[in-house]
Amino acid sequence: MTSKWKLSEIIILSVLAVVFAVVYLAFVQVGNVMAGMMGPIGYEWIFGIWFIVSIIAAYILRKPGAAFLSETVAGTIEVLIGNAMGPMLIVSAMIQGAGAEAVFAATRYKRWGLWVLMLAGMGSAVTSFIWGYFISGYGALDPGYVTLMFTIRLVSGALLAGLLGKWLTDGLYQTGVLNSYAIARDKKKASYGKAS
Structure with missing residues (x-):
């Protein structure tokens, strides 16, 4: 595995980021409806x-930084196309x-099975929840509810990022692209x- 990025890898990471920025923005509306209920x-x-673009990009490219960069670029594009949350x-x-x-770093970028992808989705859940706890005021809620x-x-x-991400990527792989x-x-x- 090389850490040097090829142009084709940068292109696919960028394409994935754009596609999922649109998906992410659409799901904000779904989340708003669900939160309203x-x-x-x-x-x-x-x-x-x-979290799904980080799983898909890393699974395809198997390169240090792919998960972090794809998610960061997708978030940036999502802001540019209209997420009201802005730079935060x-x-x-x-x-x-x-x-x-x-x-992925904990496996030294050598393991790409379903369980690792699901754990990566859970890793995003953990870091995002800690961040959300402090900026979204979860501390004011009942501890049982927060748990x-x-x-x-x-x-x-685990399921929507890890399992679904693997399933979508494996389907894309079958096409030969x-x-x-x-x-x-x-x-x-x-x-x-x-x-053999």
Whole structure:
């Protein structure tokens, strides 16, 4: 694995960031509706969707910084296309990306199975929740309610970022469009190992 970035890797990271910035902005409206019906906990059920680009980009590129950079760029683009949260969203995106990046770094960027991707989604859940606790005033809520919020966010990170991210990326891989990226190299090695 090399830490030097190729132009094709920068391009796909940028494309993913743009696509998911639009998805993220759309899900803000979904979250607003859910929060309107359930209170603050309404956002938690779908929070994992806001971590997904970090999982997908890292899974495809298998390169240090991919999770952090993709999430940061997506957050920046989301602000530019109209998220009312403004520049503070970029900080949130960086914190979310750092949570996923830490999990991949802990494996030395060598493990890419489902459990690692789900843990990366949970890593984003942890860092984002700590950040949210201080900037969103969770401390004023009942501790049991806050614990439930955190638990739901962890599950959402694992399922909507980790599991869904893997499923979407594997589907994209099957089309052949990812053949020039690290994911294809590793999958071919794994297939060759099984065949020998």
